[in-house]
Amino acid sequence: METHTALKRPEVLAPAGTLEKLKTAIHYGADAVYIGGNAYGLRSRAGNFSLEEMAEGVAYAKAHNAKVYVAANMVTHEGNQEGAGEFFRQIRDVGISAVIVSDPALIEICITEAPGLPVHLSTQASATNYETLEFWKEEGLERVVLAREVSMEEVAEIRKHTDIQIEAFVHGAMCISYSGRCVLSNHMSMRDANRGGCSQSCRWKYDLFDMPFGTEAHESLTAKGQVTEPFSMSAVDMSMIEHIPDLIQNGVDSLKIEGRMKSIHYVSTVSNVYKAAVDSYMADPEHYQVKEEWIDELWKVAQRELSTGFYYHTPTDQEQLFGPRRKIPQYTFIGEVMAYDDATKIATVRQRNHFSVGDEIEFYGPGFQHFTQSVTEMKNDEGESIDRAPNPMMILTMPVVQPVSVGDMIRKKKEA
Structure with a gap:
């Protein structure tokens, strides 16, 4: 254990496309979340935050010892930077912990016009070597989000030569091009x-x-008919759940999960898994073992196959979405617990997808609490017995075989 006394616990950083996702991510173990404001970001279709929503999100995060970062990582053309100084001052005053930027103009504006707001370099800037990290450190940045093309060997070399904070992607979609370089x-x-x-x-x-x-x-x-399927240029998703020790031992300060457009099912599951893995490693590095249940859990929300990206080798055709697929167990997010009566063992549930009496369902919550049961009966919000829950967001009650908590999620395996 002596050799591990200097290990620093990394931050688990989750995506939050909406206020609901922000609260979900933190409830399920994220140490920090990153969101988009209503300007200067790269997810125009995400539920970007107003200042009022940011304030509510920051208050929730602070109450749970978590942080909120704002992505403002767009490439600005002439005139786009107008109003940026006021925007950065506003999010600083709301209590945002840092802003994630790639454009040098926006970085300069933030540093000069919103002093006190830490700046992190976005992965869109493609930082791949320690000289680049040192450059940005000298410019006043506190953290660099590495390019997703950096290998683990390069991460180790970068950490040897600079003490700026390092953030690295560990899970989610990969860009087929260098991030920020695709047209x-x-x-x-x-x-x-x-x-x-x-x-x-x-x-x-x-x-x-x-x-x-x-x-x-x-x-x-x-060539239609001569190839097994139409061709795409898309990469499979990244998952580094089996390599947490490498990331921590090589000095990565923040483990970043991709997916601001993903569901609360995805955000809760992935945050839960990486929190469990990091906690397990930090508790006992010498005897740490990857748990199969963590891997199984991630596959329940996987949309594509998974790989380690560029960390251990240059991706091959096996890391592309082409050719025969491995079979992935697919689960549907069907609801969330709104209340629980311990005396009657009845849960109040908000439905998110169709399910029926007789279905086998799974409850899960923070800290890896899981159990499965059959749906034996349900009642609608008027107390009438129903045999199925077809209406989105309907409120219903049902008996449960184990205690549940507000915020627990429910899913079921999809029909074959």
């Missing part, structure tokens, strides 16, 4: 990926054509 969406759909409008053109399915030099376009031959 596919601009070309395909005239939506600027670097200014909040990415249409994820890399995930579209493409045909292949045989177009010999000099041949008119209408004479080209499609």
Whole structure:
């Protein structure tokens, strides 16, 4: 144990596209969350926060010893930076812990016009070496979010040469290009990926054509039927749950989960898993073991196959969304617990997806509390017995076989 006394517990940093997701992430173990404001961000379709919502989110976070960061990582064109100084001052005064920026103009504006608001360099800036991190440290930044293309060997080398805080992605979607360097969406759909409008053109399915030099376009031959499936340029998702010790031992200060557009089912599950893994390692590094239940849990919310990205090798065709898929157990998020009566063992539930009497369902909560049961009976909010819950957000009651808590989630396995 002596060799591990200097290990620092990393922050588990979760995405929060809405105020509900912010509270969910923190309730399920996140030490910090990152959100978008109503300007200068890269998720124009996420539920970006007003100043009032930020204030409520910050108050909730502080009450639970957590932090809130704001992503303002767009690339600015002429005129886009107008009003940025006031925006940064407002979020500073609300109590935001740091702003995540990639554009040097916005960084300069924040440092000079909103002193006291820490600045973190976004992954959009593609920082891949310690000289770059040292440069930004000298500019006054406190933390750098590494490019997702950095290897674990490079992480170790970077940490040896700089003491600036390092944040690294550990879970979620990967960009097929260097983050912040892709213009596919601009070309395909005239939506600027670097200014909040990415249409994820890399995930579209493409045909292949045989177009010999000099041949008119209408004479080209499609390869449809000659390949197993349409081609995409999309990467599988990242998951580093099996490599927490490497990240901690190499000095990563913040473990970042991607997914501001994802559901509360995803946010709660992934935050819960990484919190459990980090806690387990820090409690006893010498005897730490990856638990199969953590991996199984992540697959319950997986949308694509999983890999370790660039951390241990350059991705191959096995890390692309092409060819035969591994079978992934799919679960549907069906509800959340609103109240529980210990005397009657009745839970009040808000429905999020259809389920019926007779279904096998799973309850889960913070700290890896899990159990399964069959739905034996349900009543609507008027006390009438019902055999199914078809209406979104309807309130119902049901008996449960174990105690549950407000905020616990419910899911069921999808039909084959």
